[in-house]
Amino acid sequence: MLKVCNLSKFYELKKHWYLKKERHIIFDNVNFSLNENDNLIILGKSGAGKSTLARILCFLEDPSEGEVWYENLNLHKLDKNKQRLLRKQIQYCFQDQKMALNPYKKIKNLIQDGLENFNLQKNDDLILEFFDFFSLKKQILEQKSYELSGGEATRVGLIRALVLNPKLLILDEITSAFDIKTSKEILTFLYDYQQKN
Secondary structure (H helix, E strand, O other): OEEEEEEEEEEEEOOOOOOOOEEEEEEEEEEEEEOOOOOOOOOOOOOOOHHHHHHHHOOOOOOOEEEEEEOOEEHHHOOHHHHHHHOOOEEEEOOOHHHHOOOOOEHHHHHHHHHHOOOOOOOHHHHHHHHHHOOOOHHHHHOEHHHOOHHHHHHHHHHHHHOOOOOEEEEOOOOOOOOHHHHHHHHHHHHHHHHHO
16 A cells, blocks of 8 residues: 655755755655555654654655655655645644644634545534544534644544545654543544544
């Protein structure tokens, strides 16, 4: 399903205008593959490039070298329109969901926009089912993202991704806004959801 081949990310930086560019390596020669229903956890210290790797897998950023293959398609060789069509299948939940959500739109519209982007019908029952599981009051649908706590915004981001029923879900430190009990509940839910879908 997903294959990462010799993936590297680096930036060429000059400390001063008169010096040669120096290569700042984020990560180098990363290789792995995932089959359907596989789970992968990437661990590393802060600044190790985990979020950069996630952004590359979702074609939000290009690699410096290497390839990302999904369903036998080289993601970074596709034109923007074909990449956009694949976004339903590959969903990414940002580390800071509050920054990722449009602050001027109501939550119900943010979820609706995601569905409309892929010509999907709104399923109020499914949305409310997710809201119920994630212990969100349905009144949040009428709020804007700046009115939410970090934990609420993270839950909304997950719901936005899950209503699309993606084949590949990339979570960037999704449990960092929660206590251990809530983190365990969310990870258990996601695992069970994966097994059913």
